[in-house]
Amino acid sequence: MSSALEIEDRAARWLLRSEEPHWSKEDQAALDDWLDQSMAHKAAFWRLQHGWREADRIGALGQDEAVVRSSVRPHVRRWWNPYACAASVIAILGIGEFRAHVPERVEIARMDTPIGGSKIVPLADGSRIEMNTATTLRARTGTSREVWLDTGEAFFDVRHSNEVPFVVHAGKRTITDLGTKFSVRRDGDKVTVSVLEGKVRVDDGTSAQNDRSVIIAAGDTAIGLGTSTLIAPRSGARVEDMLAWRSGSLRFDQTTLAEAAAEFNRYNRKPIIITDAETASIRIGGTFKASNAAAFVRLLSDAYGLRVTTDPNAIKISS
Amino acid sequence: MIDDTQLNAWFCREVLPLELALTRFIARNWRVADDVVDIRQEVYALALNGARAGLPQQNNRYVYTIARNLLINRAKRAKIVSFDLFADFDDIDRDIDLFATHRLVEARAELRRTQAGLDGLPPRCREIVRLRKVEGLTTREAAERLGVGIDTIERQLTLGMRALVDFMLGGTGKITRTKSDRARHRSGGE
Numbered sequence: 001m002s003s004a005l006e007i008e009d010r011a012a013r014w015l016l017r018s019e020e021p022h023w024s025k026e027d028q029a030a031l032d033d034w035l036d037q038s039m040a041h042k043a044a045f046w047r048l049q050h051g052w053r054e055a056d057r058i059g060a061l062g063q064d065e066a067v068v069r070s071s072v073r074p075h076v077r078r079w080w081n082p083y084a085c086a087a088s089v090i091a092i093l094g095i096g097e098f099r100a101h102v103p104e105r106v107e108i109a110r111m112d113t114p115i116g117g118s119k120i121v122p123l124a125d126g127s128r129i130e131m132n133t134a135t136t137l138r139a140r141t142g143t144s145r146e147v148w149l150d151t152g153e154a155f156f157d158v159r160h161s162n163e164v165p166f167v168v169h170a171g172k173r174t175i176t177d178l179g180t181k182f183s184v185r186r187d188g189d190k191v192t193v194s195v196l197e198g199k200v201r202v203d204d205g206t207s208a209q210n211d212r213s214v215i216i217a218a219g220d221t222a223i224g225l226g227t228s229t230l231i232a233p234r235s236g237a238r239v240e241d242m243l244a245w246r247s248g249s250l251r252f253d254q255t256t257l258a259e260a261a262a263e264f265n266r267y268n269r270k271p272i273i274i275t276d277a278e279t280a281s282i283r284i285g286g287t288f289k290a291s292n293a294a295a296f297v298r299l300l301s302d303a304y305g306l307r308v309t310t311d312p313n314a315i316k317i318s319s
Numbered sequence: 320m321i322d323d324t325q326l327n328a329w330f331c332r333e334v335l336p337l338e339l340a341l342t343r344f345i346a347r348n349w350r351v352a353d354d355v356v357d358i359r360q361e362v363y364a365l366a367l368n369g370a371r372a373g374l375p376q377q378n379n380r381y382v383y384t385i386a387r388n389l390l391i392n393r394a395k396r397a398k399i400v401s402f403d404l405f406a407d408f409d410d411i412d413r414d415i416d417l418f419a420t421h422r423l424v425e426a427r428a429e430l431r432r433t434q435a436g437l438d439g440l441p442p443r444c445r446e447i448v449r450l451r452k453v454e455g456l457t458t459r460e461a462a463e464r465l466g467v468g469i470d471t472i473e474r475q476l477t478l479g480m481r482a483l484v485d486f487m488l489g490g491t492g493k494i495t496r497t498k499s500d501r502a503r504h505r506s507g508g509e
Binding site: 003004005007008009012013015016020021038039040042043044046047048050051052054055056120122124125126159247248 | 327335356365432433438458477481488
């Protein structure tokens with residue numbers, strides 16, 4: 001039984017009742033009593049009260065909603081094209097004072113994460129971008145939804161819209177959402193797209209025609225380099241491994257130590273360096289916390305008897 | 320001593336914007352998904368209790384430290400050995416900086432975010448929330464309008480409110496029902 005959920009439920013009911021017309025002094029006293037019982041009650045109540053007040057904007061939306069419905073364009077998504085609606089509404093109803101929306105400027109926001117960092121960017125349309133370590137991207141919101149992934153890796157959970165597609169540019173490649181959750185990773189020229197749910201279209205940008213585009217679905221991974229694209233299909237497990245970073249983990253399966261070290265080095269400032277080729281080709285498997293290179297290295301020395309020397313600039317591993 | 324009005328204002332202004340970061344931090348360090356909301360609730364309560372004596376100087380550090388200590392205590396009680404919680408923190412300032420990077424971007428887009436949150440509600444729930452927020456109907460009036468019981472309206476409103484607030488604070492907005500809600504739902508009620 002989750003007591004937090006029970007408390008939240010009670011707080012919500014209190015809040016709703018307090019808005020009703022017959023709210024009396026006795027009711028208020030009872031609420032104050034309940035709030036005084038525990039700081040957890042106050043926390044839950046104040047949190048809901050804050051959010052519910054923020055949601056009063058719906059009242060503003062609602063008025064315009066009713067007005068817009070009477071205009072001639074029912075299927076234009078209002079929040080992508082407010083000026084057109086505003087103009088038509090004013091023309092039809094001759095409203096003097098119109099509660100205008102925030103003007104829809106096309107802005108490009110630039111975001112980045114440091115080494116070992118991560119960021120979640122909730123977008124206004126309900127989509128979410130999760131940025132991984134050492135990532136820079138630019139996002140434009142407005143009459144189109146576009147993201148330019150300059151470096152690093154990000155996961156996209158997109159609220160699909162047929163009218164306004166969500167497009168990610170990685171180098172020359174374009175990844176278009178077709179109703180999805182997917183990640184894009186850029187290592188210089190190499191672009192890796194992994195689809196968790198739904199489908200995306202990947203264009204390699206070398207030709208104006210659509211013959212150079214592929215559609216990949218849940219469980220597929222597309223790796224593009226130059227004009228080639230390799231598709232590794234239908235492995236949900238592999239895609240989940242590649243997305244383990246979202247919960248802070250790195251998952252390896254028959255991965256060489258060299259590759260594993262390279263992955264860890266994306267997340268930590270002090271690089272792991274493997275000094276000899278034989279050690280570098282040892283294959284390992286397992287799940288590790290990305291930010292804990294020390295634990296990974298400790299396990300290696302215990303499991304494989306490898307030698308670990310740490311100096312201020314690097315962690316060196318040898319046999 | 321800080322009074323309730325100041326405490327409330329501080330909580331909404333300084334702590335709630337950290338909800339997204341806090342939720343992620345807890346989820347990464349505690350593998351039982353069902354406990355995350357409980358732990359977050361506890362962090363809020365502890366933060367408020369502590370701030371009663373005096374508002375903290377550095378809010379991010381304050382909330383982060385409370386969360387971390389709470390998780391360590393829980394892990395100890397549950398006899399869980401976790402490298403990460405017990406590891407030496409060589410760079411606590413960096414961790415605190417990273418902790419706070421999830422503050423919601425796009426403050427200006429709140430209006431659209433509210434709309435998106437509403438869109439994410441199940442249709443019936445969304446309608447009932449709309450009647451309340453847009454048309455200003457009381458519970459009784461909404462019940463009459465839709466021809467359902469007052470209990471039903473209250474239940475849908477509480478679920479809708481909780482989901483909407485969760486979404487607006489950066490969460491996914493998925494409605495979590497309490498055990499009694501689930502039992503009622505299973506037995507064929509609304």
